[in-house]
Amino acid sequence: MGDKSILTRKLKMGMVGGGRDAFIGAVHRKAAIMDGTVEFVAGALSSNPEKSRLSGEDLWLSPNRIYANFREMAEKEAKLPVGVRIDFVSIVTPNHVHFEPAKLYLEAGFHVVCDKPMTFTLDEAKKLVKIVEKSGKVFALTHNYTGYPMVKEARNLVKTGQLGEIRKIVVEYPQDWLRTQLESTGQKQADWRTDPARSGLAGCMGDIGSHCENLANYITGLVAEEICADLTTFVKGRKLDDDVSVLIHFNNGARGVLHASQIATGNENNLSIRVWGTKGGLEWHQEHPNYLYVYAADSPVQIYRRGNGYVCEAAQRATRLPTGHPEAFIEAFANIYVNAGETIRAKEAGIKASELQLDFPTVYDGLRGMAFITSVVESSKSKEKWFKVLA
Numbered sequence: 001m002g003d004k005s006i007l008t009r010k011l012k013m014g015m016v017g018g019g020r021d022a023f024i025g026a027v028h029r030k031a032a033i034m035d036g037t038v039e040f041v042a043g044a045l046s047s048n049p050e051k052s053r054l055s056g057e058d059l060w061l062s063p064n065r066i067y068a069n070f071r072e073m074a075e076k077e078a079k080l081p082v083g084v085r086i087d088f089v090s091i092v093t094p095n096h097v098h099f100e101p102a103k104l105y106l107e108a109g110f111h112v113v114c115d116k117p118m119t120f121t122l123d124e125a126k127k128l129v130k131i132v133e134k135s136g137k138v139f140a141l142t143h144n145y146t147g148y149p150m151v152k153e154a155r156n157l158v159k160t161g162q163l164g165e166i167r168k169i170v171v172e173y174p175q176d177w178l179r180t181q182l183e184s185t186g187q188k189q190a191d192w193r194t195d196p197a198r199s200g201l202a203g204c205m206g207d208i209g210s211h212c213e214n215l216a217n218y219i220t221g222l223v224a225e226e227i228c229a230d231l232t233t234f235v236k237g238r239k240l241d242d243d244v245s246v247l248i249h250f251n252n253g254a255r256g257v258l259h260a261s262q263i264a265t266g267n268e269n270n271l272s273i274r275v276w277g278t279k280g281g282l283e284w285h286q287e288h289p290n291y292l293y294v295y296a297a298d299s300p301v302q303i304y305r306r307g308n309g310y311v312c313e314a315a316q317r318a319t320r321l322p323t324g325h326p327e328a329f330i331e332a333f334a335n336i337y338v339n340a341g342e343t344i345r346a347k348e349a350g351i352k353a354s355e356l357q358l359d360f361p362t363v364y365d366g367l368r369g370m371a372f373i374t375s376v377v378e379s380s381k382s383k384e385k386w387f388k389v390l391a
Helices: 024-033 049-058 070-078 099-107 122-135 149-159 188-193 204-220 313-317 329-349 363-381
Strands: 011-016 038-044 088-091 111-114 139-141 166-174 224-232 243-250 255-261 272-277 280-285 291-296 302-305
Touching: 011 024, 011 070, 011 329, 024 038, 024 088, 024 329, 038 049, 038 070, 070 099, 088 099, 088 329, 099 111, 099 122, 111 329, 122 363, 139 329, 139 363, 149 204, 149 272, 149 280, 149 291, 149 313, 166 204, 166 243, 204 224, 204 243, 204 255, 204 272, 204 363, 224 363, 243 363
Parallel strands: 011 038, 011 088, 088 111, 111 139, 166 255
Antiparallel strands: 166 272, 224 243, 243 255, 272 280, 280 291, 291 302
């Protein structure tokens, strides 16, 4: 029997991680509540119980909904009545603390939204797919760049054949925040992202290279089959890669270039993608996200702008402000939460979610991403020119 009350009330969100000194947790909270359909009610906001308590107080959580750890939150929230307890949990911890809470909450009957990369290892990712399937719960992965309206428009142009057969994809994400050994200063974000015990087997590749792979797949629907990868660690004393170059053979015969770097001096978050097909091409830049450049042979360049009536339904759905008023990073995150939230409502009420509502990254995107990250690391070590991407 479904929970029909969920159609007439706000979804209740809990959070694992995201306390004081965290970066992405605050972005998730702002994005989740942006549209007034989600209420943040509970948290295990740090692995340190006292820090969790103080962080919860900072955010005006009820004292009895601030938990010492994620296990306590799962146990106590599960005992609360429907409509009071959390409906879903948002996991915003370092990579090594993704799998265990995701597994615990799914098995306890909660839906899950998880930051990327999905897990610490490929083996964990494979296990999590089975757990999600068995649970029947919604699992959303916050590859937030898929939430931008003009990324959705780019996807529509490819999907409707307006670019023809895709031949070439170039996707890059240069930034410079780790051009020095920032982790040695005690900076929290740099510290865990460069630590193999918390980040996993990849640094730059897992952190931002994973966004490149996901964006290319989301827009084109193509999957990497073979790669030739080169991982480099430029900063002396660093334990993980800070620069990535990958040549890609896609499953339709298209060729690709993926470049990600955290030592690209002068760059901030310069994610961009270019796609060329037999009929046309497109180009999108994350730092100028409201514009999509569209190319055709022997024709002027067209600039598609967010918020206009000529863009596809998915792009219009992902838009909040009139054209000319910029929307960006937090709104893209919010679009993941909107679609995941509506799918949660549908699931609980026994209603079939629409294609538009189901437009968010899932556990299967997470599995493909972890396979790609692992394959890039292995390819970089291999003496073979072309390395078959792991399944």
